[in-house]
Amino acid sequence: MKVFICGGAGYIGSHLVHELSTLSQYEIIIIDNLSKGHVESIPAGITFENADICDKGALERVFTKHKPEAVMHFCASIAVGESVTDPLGYYENNVVGTIYLLQAMKKHNVKYFIFSSTAAIFGNPEETPIPDDSPTKPINPYGDTKLTVEKILAWTEDAHGIKYVCLRYFNACGAHESGKIGEDHDPETHLIPVILQVALGKREKIKIYGDKYDTKDGTCVRDYVHVTDLATAHIKALEYLVRENKSNKFNLGSGEGYTVKEVIEASRKITGHPIPEIIEEPRAGDPAILIAGSERAEKILGWKRKYNTIEDIVKTAWKYHQSHPNGYNNK
Incomplete structure (x- = not known):
């Protein structure tokens, strides 16, 4: 085909x-x-x-x-x-x-x-x-x-x-487990690679956009x-x-979510870097919680996730970003 x-x-x-x-x-x-x-x-x-x-x-x-x-x-x-x-x-x-x-x-x-x-x-x-x-x-x-x-x-x-x-x-x-391909946006806006840029010394701190949401620690929850x-x-x-x-x-979701602060903490654990944070104003158009169930995909498509924890996901991203600190164009 x-x-x-x-x-x-x-x-x-x-x-x-x-x-x-x-x-x-x-x-x-x-x-x-x-x-x-x-x-x-x-x-x-x-x-x-x-x-x-x-x-x-x-x-x-x-x-x-x-x-x-x-x-x-x-x-x-x-x-x-x-x-x-x-x-x-x-x-x-x-x-x-x-x-x-x-x-x-x-x-x-x-x-x-x-x-x-x-x-x-x-x-x-x-x-x-x-x-x-x-x-x-x-x-x-x-x-x-x-x-x-x-x-x-x-x-x-x-x-x-x-x-x-x-x-x-x-x-x-995350990134492919080989570390050969991964996330490379310009500018980068996704949370995990931005956090890892702090660990790589490319940013001084991670910005958290809002900490007054109705969630367990006030930061947005995502799947x-x-x-x-x-x-x-x-x-x-x-x-x-x-x-x-x-x-x-x-x-397509995991049925559970992580707050921004939980993702930052997982990244600290994986990288061994303190990853300083700063609170900024919330961004326009950001819902407090987005978690997706995937029962239909699991039942009808037979879909199963291989990576089930935020630590597992961050590990693969860190492997790629360590070998590609400046993205694809300048390894």
Whole structure:
């Protein structure tokens, strides 16, 4: 099966490529404009096309050339705070880009679509862990762009028969256990790599955005799922689509969360660094608690997590960041 991995040079996409490349039944074609991705993360022998999903001409070229049978989509802009200050840019990339991708799929009769969604579509959830069928009430443009795409997918299936799976997760984290690929954003906004930058001497202290939330220590609670576990879920989702030819939506979480302070403490333990902290004002659009249940994914997809504690996750991230203190471009 020929599979397009759109955003396959990015953080989650590169880990999916690594896992998918170990399975002989798939031929991988990476589509990435390298605005956030890194060519250094692409394994030898994997086909790479430098293309932007917002460029209809480029999409027509790569679809005509490779004739994929399935598409996995990881090309979204993902920073909550940035989405609040640049909503138009987020709707253009996350929504318009996906529409162009689906239009190309329709034209070239590609029937399977795996969408990287987010727990941010739930906003401030009514209960935690968040059930798969929880009401969707995003409180920031990022979450709303993802929910908009989920709605578009439902109508697209009705009209054109494209089957899809939406995988909703929040904090992807960690790195491949080899330490060869990991998280490298510029600027970096995700908690664990930012904490580890303090341990590497690249920051003086870690900023905690708000300590007055209604949580056990006043800091935000998030559900942390290892990036390799997420990659495995995407493969399970593709197998499900091919086997069942049925669309579905799944939460991918651990069912338990960690506060910002707990993640910092775990990082101190793993790195042996004191990691000084400072309290800042809360960020716009940040819910107090986001924890996802994953019972449906476990039951229907047969998904199981390999990395079950925050310490296990931080260990893999630390291995990557120690060997890549300046990211891919300057090891």
